[in-house]
Amino acid sequence: MEAGDANLHQTDDNGDKSDEEEKEDRATQSLLNKLIRSNVVNNTNQVEVLQRDPNSPLYSVKTFEELRLKPQLLKGVYEMGFNRPSKIQENALPMMLAEPPQNLIAQSQSGTGKTAAFVLAMLSHVDPSLKWPQCLCISPTYELALQTGKVIEQMGKFYPEVKLAYAVRGHKMERGVKIKEQIIIGTPGTVLDWCIKLKLIDPKKIKVFVLDEADVMIATQGHQDQSIRIQRMLPKGCQMLLFSATFEDSVWKFAERVVPDPNIIKLKREEETLDTIKQYYVLCNSKEDKFNALCNIYGAITIAQAMIFCHTRKTANWLAGQLSKEGHQVALLSGEMVVEQRAAVIERFRDGKEKVLITTNVCARGIDVEQVSVVINFDLPLDKDGNPDNETYLHRIGRTGRFGKRGLAVNMVDSQRSMEILKTYERHFNLYKIIKRRTNDTVS
Numbered sequence: 001m002e003a004g005d006a007n008l009h010q011t012d013d014n015g016d017k018s019d020e021e022e023k024e025d026r027a028t029q030s031l032l033n034k035l036i037r038s039n040v041v042n043n044t045n046q047v048e049v050l051q052r053d054p055n056s057p058l059y060s061v062k063t064f065e066e067l068r069l070k071p072q073l074l075k076g077v078y079e080m081g082f083n084r085p086s087k088i089q090e091n092a093l094p095m096m097l098a099e100p101p102q103n104l105i106a107q108s109q110s111g112t113g114k115t116a117a118f119v120l121a122m123l124s125h126v127d128p129s130l131k132w133p134q135c136l137c138i139s140p141t142y143e144l145a146l147q148t149g150k151v152i153e154q155m156g157k158f159y160p161e162v163k164l165a166y167a168v169r170g171h172k173m174e175r176g177v178k179i180k181e182q183i184i185i186g187t188p189g190t191v192l193d194w195c196i197k198l199k200l201i202d203p204k205k206i207k208v209f210v211l212d213e214a215d216v217m218i219a220t221q222g223h224q225d226q227s228i229r230i231q232r233m234l235p236k237g238c239q240m241l242l243f244s245a246t247f248e249d250s251v252w253k254f255a256e257r258v259v260p261d262p263n264i265i266k267l268k269r270e271e272e273t274l275d276t277i278k279q280y281y282v283l284c285n286s287k288e289d290k291f292n293a294l295c296n297i298y299g300a301i302t303i304a305q306a307m308i309f310c311h312t313r314k315t316a317n318w319l320a321g322q323l324s325k326e327g328h329q330v331a332l333l334s335g336e337m338v339v340e341q342r343a344a345v346i347e348r349f350r351d352g353k354e355k356v357l358i359t360t361n362v363c364a365r366g367i368d369v370e371q372v373s374v375v376i377n378f379d380l381p382l383d384k385d386g387n388p389d390n391e392t393y394l395h396r397i398g399r400t401g402r403f404g405k406r407g408l409a410v411n412m413v414d415s416q417r418s419m420e421i422l423k424t425y426e427r428h429f430n431l432y433k434i435i436k437r438r439t440n441d442t443v444s
């Protein structure tokens with residue numbers, strides 16, 4: 001049947017609020033991204049380095065040995081399975097470990113090894129014989145702070161003299177107690193309290209200050225000012241390090257206020273392309289029809305891991321229920337879940353416990369799932385005004401060159417309107433490969 005004959009059946013039934021309208025939560029995205037990743041993101045783009053002193057030689061390392069790390073730390077690095085520095089680490093680590101300490105602003109996409117780099121720098125600069133806080137790292141949320149703490153614990157596994165304390169909500173401390181741990185990781189509000197109100201940390205004794213996830217940090221009201229207040233209390237000569245996955249103007253302005261005389265390292269994100277992706281569309285009449293079409297190709301899509309995108313939570317819930325009834329084991333990532341539940345879903349999917357993840361756009365935006373080679377647009381991506389959204393289409397389906405693995409995308413078209421939207425994607429991405437298929441065809 002031609003699309004024009006299709007019933008104009010909307011999938012966003014009964015006034016269900018589009019998931020698009022919900023607030024995008026950058027901190028949650030960032031956390032889920034960390035959890036879903038099983039490996040460092042390699043990047044073939046060149047690292048851009050801007051040195052504070054352009055006359056000083058630029059060092060980069062290809063091995064961890066060249067960094068002359070403490071043996072306990074080198075052991076920790078290898079135990080974590082790191083064989084060689086990641087692209088950003090090649091340049092960032094020599095700068096961070098240099099004497100005298102250098103300040104650094106570093107930007108690269110999530111998963112490129114920033115956290116591991118500054119954790120190594122903090123652990124290297126600590127003097128374990130001194131029993132007070134020397135390194136301070138602030139993160140935007142409780143969960144992100146704990147995640148970074150885990151990396152410190154793993155990397156410092158063979159360096160037990162170095163201790164770590166979490167300055168996060170719920171960690172109640174008495175005023176005036178002296179903290180003996182050398183590394184503090186926390187959120188800005190609690191860290192400020194520990195410094196000013198409770199006087200648990202003497203900021204003048206901090207040697208390394210790390211501000212992680214600067215872009216997420218400034219998205220939260222109040223965090224920006226709190227971070228600057230913390231930074232102002234630190235001594236001259238304290239090493240200041242700032243990391244961000246993105247670099248819009250606001251982040252840049254903030255970074256310049258927090259990090260004086262910085263060296264700057266940037267690693268561009270690799271462009272995604274659709275070159276290696278086979279794209280299909282299926283013509284249907286209704287949501288139920290789309291479900292039947294999905295069942296027809298289910299065997300083919302579950303050879304690898306697949307993600308299915310719906311426009312609303314309601315459709316996602318419905319689809320997950322229907323597929324489960326058919327006996328399929330599927331995971332559902334939905335905006336109504338709390339962070340811990342989402343994290344658990346993501347981890348199970350990462351570990352291959354489920355092969356199919358059903359989700360909505362907002363929920364999955366910004367999450368990179370490299371191992372997914374099949375993407376089903378159960379509903380085509382739309383922006384909040386209901387218009388085609390090229391960027392999201394590309395991001396859902398595209399792959400960067402290095403993951404140039406072949407992939408498959410199936411677009412479900414169920415109305416005249418969605419056909420029009422599909423045409424827009426076709427024109428924009430210059431697609432010639434969208435092959436019309438009937439619902440009872442199987443995709444080969």
Ligand SMILES: Nc1ncnc2c1ncn2[C@@H]1O[C@H](COP(=O)(O)OP(=O)(O)OP(=O)(O)O)[C@@H](O)[C@H]1O
Nearest residue numbers: 039040082083084085086110111112113114115116
């Ligand atoms: N040199 C390395 N070799 C192998 N794996 C690495 C290396 N550096 C980091 N990793 C691993 O890659 C993943 C991403 O690293 P990391 O968390 O440091 O990146 P990131 O840039 O800080 O990302 P995010 O901002 O999301 O935390 C982690 O699983 C980490 O253990």
